Amino acid sequence: METFWFCAVAVMIAAxxxxxxxxxxxxxxxxxxxxTAEERRAVLASIGPVWDGNEVWLLAAGGTLYxxxxxxxxxxxxxxxxxxxxxxxxxxxxxxxxxFRNHIEGPVWAPLWDVVFxxxxxxxxxxxxxxxxxxxxxxxxxxxxxxxxxxxxxxxxGPNAGILDWYTVLIAVAAFLxxxxxxxxxxxxxxxxxxETRARRAAAGLWWSxxxxxxxxxxxxxxxxxxxxxxxxxxxxxxxxxxxxxxxLLLMKFSKGLRAFLGSCAFLVGMLTSVVFGVYPDVLPSIGxxxxxxxxxxxxAPRYGLEVGILWFLPGIALALxxxxxxxxxxxxxxxx
Amino acid sequence: xxxxTVHRIHFAFTITFHYLxxxxxxxxxxxxxxxxxxxxxxxxPHYNQAARFWAKIFAVNFAMGVVTGIPMEFQFGTNxxxxxxxxxxxxxxxxxMEGVFSFFLESSFLGAFIYGEKxxxxxxxxxxxxLVFLGSWLSGFFIIATxxxxxxxxxxxxxxxxxxxxxxxxxxxxxxxxxxxxxxxMIGALVTASFVMASVGAFYLLSRxxxxxxxxxxxxxxxxxxxxxxxxxxxxxxxxxKNIAFHQPVTLAAxxxxxxxxxxxxxxxxxxxxxxxxxxxxPLTVPDALSFLTYQRWKAxxxxxxxxxxxxxxxxxxxxxxxxxxxxxLGTLFIAVMLVAAFQLQRGALYGSRPMLWTLMLAxxxxxxATTAGWITAEVGRQPWLIYGILRTSDGxxxxxxxxxxxxxxxxxxxxxxLLAILFLFLVHREIDHGPEE
Numbered sequence: 059m060e061t062f063w064f065c066a067v068a069v070m071i072a073a074x075x076x077x078x079x080x081x082x083x084x085x086x087x088x089x090x091x092x093x094t095a096e097e098r099r100a101v102l103a104s105i106g107p108v109w110d111g112n113e114v115w116l117l118a119a120g121g122t123l124y125x126x127x128x129x130x131x132x133x134x135x136x137x138x139x140x141x142x143x144x145x146x147x148x149x150x151x152x153x154x155x156x157x158f159r160n161h162i163e164g165p166v167w168a169p170l171w172d173v174v175f176x177x178x179x180x181x182x183x184x185x186x187x188x189x190x191x192x193x194x195x196x197x198x199x200x201x202x203x204x205x206x207x208x209x210x211x212x213x214x215x216g217p218n219a220g221i222l223d224w225y226t227v228l229i230a231v232a233a234f235l236x237x238x239x240x241x242x243x244x245x246x247x248x249x250x251x252x253x254e255t256r257a258r259r260a261a262a263g264l265w266w267s268x269x270x271x272x273x274x275x276x277x278x279x280x281x282x283x284x285x286x287x288x289x290x291x292x293x294x295x296x297x298x299x300x301x302x303x304x305x306x307l308l309l310m311k312f313s314k315g316l317r318a319f320l321g322s323c324a325f326l327v328g329m330l331t332s333v334v335f336g337v338y339p340d341v342l343p344s345i346g347x348x349x350x351x352x353x354x355x356x357x358x359a360p361r362y363g364l365e366v367g368i369l370w371f372l373p374g375i376a377l378a379l380x381x382x383x384x385x386x387x388x389x390x391x392x393x394x395x
Numbered sequence: 396x397x398x399x400t401v402h403r404i405h406f407a408f409t410i411t412f413h414y415l416x417x418x419x420x421x422x423x424x425x426x427x428x429x430x431x432x433x434x435x436x437x438x439x440p441h442y443n444q445a446a447r448f449w450a451k452i453f454a455v456n457f458a459m460g461v462v463t464g465i466p467m468e469f470q471f472g473t474n475x476x477x478x479x480x481x482x483x484x485x486x487x488x489x490x491x492m493e494g495v496f497s498f499f500l501e502s503s504f505l506g507a508f509i510y511g512e513k514x515x516x517x518x519x520x521x522x523x524x525x526l527v528f529l530g531s532w533l534s535g536f537f538i539i540a541t542x543x544x545x546x547x548x549x550x551x552x553x554x555x556x557x558x559x560x561x562x563x564x565x566x567x568x569x570x571x572x573x574x575x576x577x578x579x580x581m582i583g584a585l586v587t588a589s590f591v592m593a594s595v596g597a598f599y600l601l602s603r604x605x606x607x608x609x610x611x612x613x614x615x616x617x618x619x620x621x622x623x624x625x626x627x628x629x630x631x632x633x634x635x636x637k638n639i640a641f642h643q644p645v646t647l648a649a650x651x652x653x654x655x656x657x658x659x660x661x662x663x664x665x666x667x668x669x670x671x672x673x674x675x676x677x678p679l680t681v682p683d684a685l686s687f688l689t690y691q692r693w694k695a696x697x698x699x700x701x702x703x704x705x706x707x708x709x710x711x712x713x714x715x716x717x718x719x720x721x722x723x724x725l726g727t728l729f730i731a732v733m734l735v736a737a738f739q740l741q742r743g744a745l746y747g748s749r750p751m752l753w754t755l756m757l758a759x760x761x762x763x764x765a766t767t768a769g770w771i772t773a774e775v776g777r778q779p780w781l782i783y784g785i786l787r788t789s790d791g792x793x794x795x796x797x798x799x800x801x802x803x804x805x806x807x808x809x810x811x812x813x814l815l816a817i818l819f820l821f822l823v824h825r826e827i828d829h830g831p832e833e
Contacts, residue, residue, distance in 0.1 A: 107510060110461065111502040114494060120468055121491030128483025135472025135479075136793035142473055143804040147811055150462040154818065157458035161822050204476065206795035359484030363561040367488065370564075374495035381503035388507070388514070 059365065060358040063126035064341070066371065067119055068334045074115035075186075075330060076240075076323045081105040081112055083241015085152065085179025086234070088172060091245060091256040096395065098172055102156065103393040104248035109156060111385060113149070118378075122371070126364060129203055130341050130357040137197055137205040138189065141221050145185050152178035180234065187233025191226030194283050194333060195219065196343035199350045203357075215282050217345050225282050232271040239264040240326065243310065243319040248393050261318070265311055272307065272329070276300075279333075285343065286336035296335045303328025398798040399789050402474045405805045407774075409466050411767055412812050416460035418766050421535055421581060422588025423453050424528035426619060431521045445611055446524070447512070448831035449592070454509055455822050459815065466808070474801065478781055478791030485551055485561045486541045489568070493537035501530030535581055536573075543572035545782050546773070547642050553785065572638055576773075579631035582623045583769065586729065587762040589620030590755075593736075595827055597756040600746060605830040610746055613755065617745065621737040624729040632726065633688070639776065640689045643783065645703040646776040649712045650719040651685055652678075653699045660685040660697035663720070668713045673701070709778045718771035725765040732758060 084105050092098040124131045135142060155175035159168050195215055197205045210220035213227075222230075242261035246254050280287050290296050306328055309321025337343065341357055344350040358364065396404075427449050434442035468490060471479045479487075507515065508523040515523065544550075550566020551559050561567065593616025599609030640647045647653075652668045652675045653660055662684035666675040686695040700708060709715050732754060739745040746752075777783055781791040 107506040110505070111499065114498040114502050117465065117468060117498055118491065118494035121487065121494040124468075124471065124479065124483050125485075125487025125491050128487060129480050131472045131483055131487070132476035132480035132793075135469060136474070136476035136796050139473050139793070139796045139800055140803070142469060143807060146466045146469055147807060149465055150811060150815070153458060153462040154815065157454070158818060158822060161455075161825065202794075203480075204793075204795045206797075206800075359487070360558070360560045363484045363488060366561075366564045367491075370492060371495065374492070378495060378499035381499050385503050385506065388511070 059361060060126075060354040062368070063122070063358065063364055064334075064338065064354045067123050067126065068331065070115055070119035070122060072327050072330050074112070074119055076326050077112035077115055078109070079237050079240050079326060080244035080319075081109040081241070082179045082183050083237040083239065084245050085175050085241070086183060086238045087241050087245065087257065087260055088176045088179070091242070091260060092253055095168065097253050098168070099160075099395055100249050100253055100393055101245055102159070103395060104245055106156070107389050108385060110153075111382065113153075125367060126359055127341060127352075127354075127357045128359055130352050133199070133203050133205065133352060133357075134193075134197075134342055137207055138192070138221065139206065140209055141185055141188065145182065148178045148182050148185070152182065183234045183237040184230045187230035188222060188226045190233065190333065191229030192221060193342060194229070194279055194286070194337065195223075195225055196283065196345040196351070198346060199342070199344040199352065201350065203350075203352060219345065225278060228271075228278065229275055232268075232275050235264060235268050235271050236326065236329075239268050239310070240319075240322045243322050247315060247319050250392050258314075261310075269307060272303075283336070283343065285340065286333075289336045289338065293335075296332075299328055299332040299335050301328070303332060396798065396802070398796070398801060399792055401798050401801040401805060402792045402796075403788070405474055405801055405808070406470055408805065409463070409470065409808055409812075411770070412816075413460065413463040413467055414766070414770065415763060416456045416463065417531070417535070418584045418587045418763070419591060420453055420456045420460055421531045422584035422586070423449060423456070423591070424524075424531045425585060426588050426592060426615060427453065428521075428524050428528050429615060429619070431524045435517060435521055441607065441611070443512075444831050444833065445608055447833075448608070448826075450509055451826050452823060454505075455819065455826070457505065459819055463812070463815070474793055474796065475781075475791050476793035476796075478786060481557075481559055481786060481791075482545075482782060485548075485559060485567060486544055488561065488564065489537045489541045489544070493534050497530045497534035497537065501527055501534065504530065532581060535584070536577055539577040539580055540568055540570065540573050542773070543570045543576055546576075546777055547572040547638070548782055548785055559782075559785065572642070575631055575634040575638060579627065579635045579769075582626045582631055583762075583766050585619060585623040586627060587766060589616045589623055589733075590729075590758050590762045592616035593620060593755045594757075594759040597752040598827070599830065601749070601752050601756060605832060608831045613745065613752070614740060616755070617733060617736045617740050620729070621733040624726070624733045627726055628730060632723075637689065643776065644698055645700065645707050646709060646715070647689070648698060648700045648703070649709045649715050650772060650776060651697075652712075652716045653685070653697060654701055655699040656696060656702050657699065658686070658696050659683040659694045660689075660699075662688065665720075668716050670712060706779070709776055711775055711778070715772060715775045718768040718775065721768040722765050722772055725761055725768070729758075729762070729765070 084101055088098065088101050092101045151174050155171040155178065159171035159175070197207060198217065199205050208220045210222040211218050213223045215223045215225040239261055242257045242264060246257035246261060249257065303325050306321045306324030310318050310325060313321065339353045339355070340351045341354055342352040427446050430442050430446040430449065434440070434446065504523045504526040508520070508527050511523060512520050544567060547570060549570045550561060550563035552562045553559060592612045596609045596612025596616055599605045600613065639650070652663050652666060654673045654675070659682065661680035661682050663675060664679045664681065666678035669676045683693040686697055687693050689695065689697060736745060736751055736755065739748050739751055779787055779789070781788040
């Protein structure tokens, strides 16, 4: 039962990263692939009708995490207090930048919000990457299951780690590059002309840095968190996840258009599921004493809630998928201004 | 300030600011459905144009509601971790349901409603408007169910170890507290939207611009406002008051400023609670009325604060007393204004009545004040409990988040929301100034 909810939350987070990932990535590249007012409108139109729905996956995943694993929600949200507050401010700025930008024409208003949008998108990608790095590395949980991390300490990934250390910064950079690539493939898919050409060129150039980053973070992750290696050694079927990521990475390189974008989706899903598989059954590893780690069992809500949750969750998610099919179908093809 | 105080102000500030926007969008969603229905029924494009104008106001408010709403879900974990760990298995259900059932629905069909009028048939566009309304009212339900559980927990079991176990999902969703609080809150949203629509209409009529729209807005605003203001008092406000009287009697005593138990308790209209002397200064009261309203008997006994142990008293009685009286006082004035306006509308004299148009125009901020005061009454009235009778507010904070860190983000939110408020007023003013003509 706990494992079902662990998988459900993992799938929802993966959906969030794949969906909001492309509009974050489009935001990162916005200022570079689109220069004129009309080009910028085209990039924004490529995410305009969907970004809000994409972000709902974050809220839905958060809500599901909250009721299925309340101890994890309480511990991680209070422990990562400072970066989460900054994430909230960035989400606010990004949301109003997209929504308010088109209200006023002219050379001052829109360019200002374009910079806010792009900057907030880039920083969010970096913050989310650092968060993932923290979950893999572990945090200094105390006996009551809580912790509090400063933003940074000495940048070592050791027992006195802060939220930013050399390892989490590395993951943050990799996340930034990956989402930028993901966004470039989306923009190339949805736009035409010079914007499409620039996005395609950005995607091709970024691919090499993404590939290099992946090799690097794979090597260091297994050293920082030895538990990852044990998981794959004990349950070799888990190698399907990294294989999915590699297949996606190759598809990104050797195909174009929708297939390249789907390759990028597969790559993101493969990387995330590899991490989740490797960390399981922990949900938040402890840095020092492994017996203090939060796991799928000790962080889960009592049984009745988890069982009754399935009854409304499955039909609810089926409805949500229906809305998404409707939205994306009515929004298919290149954007028209 | 200690950490508890900062965490409390943090939540109070962010939720108060947040709810300025959903209270309009939830009410306005219904009024937009009314406009779209009139357009379908009459075939008159005037109503579609009116709906497009309000859709623009709706969109700005909706965006504000979304960006200020995300911090609310986060804060349960960031600032109230011990509460979340204890109660997440219960209230996490309703919060997750809100995401899964309402937010996906709203976000998917808001796009279709705002951008899709040209591509969709008139009926399909009506359906999109209706689904946005449905999503926003469902969202309200899940939040009220969450709050109702904190006010009056049901469907749970407290174990010997102090854990809170959910035992009945229907007990949580059909909590007897939910029904009246939900109706009271949603009709309150309709009051806000009605006043805003009537106010903008009155502004157009007084400034002799967009006059055909001004008349439509005033008419719909006054009809919806007249009905909703009356429903706020009876039955929803009355029944919500009885919920408090039966389940939180100490809160009722504090709201009413009733320090001592009385047979035939008076209803206080004005007066200042004097906590040192344990009495009401300068009281203006209606004898026996509180007993009658609560128990339908003029000489019924209503228990005063002195009958309850001090540690069960709400910790800020004057604030509770004032916010309750502001809510009730404004609610009463709203009924008077809307009924007089509806009478003039019936007689065909409203559009030419400058005093009434001025009154409607200037009434704009007051439903927001009344709603905010109502929520302060509910939440300060719940004190000193976070979950009534189970968990004290002081035991719910994040133990590892120090005062300085909480203050850091409180100041950040204050700065951020000041900026948002300025931008919001600027953009809404532009839309209203531009008006519905295309």
